[in-house]
Amino acid sequence: MADIKIISLEKKYINDVVKVHVNAFPDFFLTFLGPKFLTEFYASFCTDDAGIGFVALENNKVLGAVVGPLIPDGYFKRLLKRRWWAFCLASISAVLKKPSTIKRLFRAVFYRGESPENGPKRSLLSSIAVAPDTQGKGVGKALVDAWVAETKKRGSQGCFLTTDTDNNEAVNGFYQKLGWEIEATYQTAEGRNMNRYIYDFTDENS
Numbered sequence: 001m002a003d004i005k006i007i008s009l010e011k012k013y014i015n016d017v018v019k020v021h022v023n024a025f026p027d028f029f030l031t032f033l034g035p036k037f038l039t040e041f042y043a044s045f046c047t048d049d050a051g052i053g054f055v056a057l058e059n060n061k062v063l064g065a066v067v068g069p070l071i072p073d074g075y076f077k078r079l080l081k082r083r084w085w086a087f088c089l090a091s092i093s094a095v096l097k098k099p100s101t102i103k104r105l106f107r108a109v110f111y112r113g114e115s116p117e118n119g120p121k122r123s124l125l126s127s128i129a130v131a132p133d134t135q136g137k138g139v140g141k142a143l144v145d146a147w148v149a150e151t152k153k154r155g156s157q158g159c160f161l162t163t164d165t166d167n168n169e170a171v172n173g174f175y176q177k178l179g180w181e182i183e184a185t186y187q188t189a190e191g192r193n194m195n196r197y198i199y200d201f202t203d204e205n206s
Contacts, residue, residue: 004139006146009053009065011046014039016062017055021129024064030127041127042067044079051075052123052154054146056130056139064130066143068161070154072115072124116183116198120157144178148199158200165193 009017018038025031030038045051045067053067069075115122125147130140151159163171165185172195176182180197187193 003058004063004142005057006054006142007057009042009046009055009067011043013055013062013065014042014046017042017065017129020062020064020131021127023132024129045069048075048078052147052150054143054150056134056143062131063134064128064139064143066125066128066147068124068126068147068151068159070123070151070156071121073121075124116160116196119198119200122158122160122198122200123151123156125159125161140174141178152201156201158198160196160198162194162196165195 018035021038021042022031022035030041042053042065045053048069050070051067052070053065055065056063115124125144128140128143128147130143148159160183161175161180163175165172175197178199180199182195183198184196185194186196
C-alpha cells in the first residue's frame with residue numbers, strides 16, 4: 001500500500017473506474033447495462049453535493065473505486081430527474097438485447113435497499129469495485145475506510161450497505177472484518193437473498 005494513493009473521485013478517472021467495475025463484476029446486472037450506463041452512474045458522485053467517491057491510484061493507474069451518497073433519501077430521484085435522458089440513451093443497447101431488462105432497469109440502479117428502520121440516519125455505500133489482480137492487497141479496505149471517514153466528517157452518524165447473502169462469503173467476510181454488522185436480511189423482487197449491514201459511529205470506532 002506504500003505506493004497506493006486514495007484520493008477523491010474526479011471525472012477524469014471515470015472511464016478507468018468503469019473498466020475496473022466491468023472486470024470486477026463481469027456477470028452483474030449493472031455491467032450488462034453497459035459502460036455508458038456505468039459512466040452516468042459513477043459520474044453522478046462527482047456532480048451532486050451529496051455524492052462521495054474515492055479512487056485508489058498506483059502510478060496514476062486506477063485500482064479501484066468506492067461511491068455512495070451522504071444522504072440517500074432523494075439522491076437517486078434527483079439523479080434520475082436531472083439525467084433521465086442520458087440514462088435512457090445509455091441503456092438502449094441492453095434493452096434491445098433483452099427487452100425484459102426494462103422491468104428492473106431503474107430499480108437496480110436507483111433502489112439500493114431500504115434504509116434501516118431503527119437507529120440514526122445513515123449514509124449509503126452504493127458500490128465498491130477493485131481490480132481483480134489487486135484484490136487481497138488492502139485496496140478495498142483503504143477505499144471503504146476513506147469513504148466512511150468522509151461521511152463522518154460531513155456529519156453522518158453511520159453507514160449502511162447491501163450485498164448478496166448466497167455464494168458471497170468473501171464479500172460478507174470482508175465487511176464483517178471491517179466491523180460492519182448484519183442488521184437485516186431480505187429478498188429482492190428478483191428472488192435474491194440480501195444482507196443489509198450497518199456501521200454506526202461510536203467511541204470505539206471513531
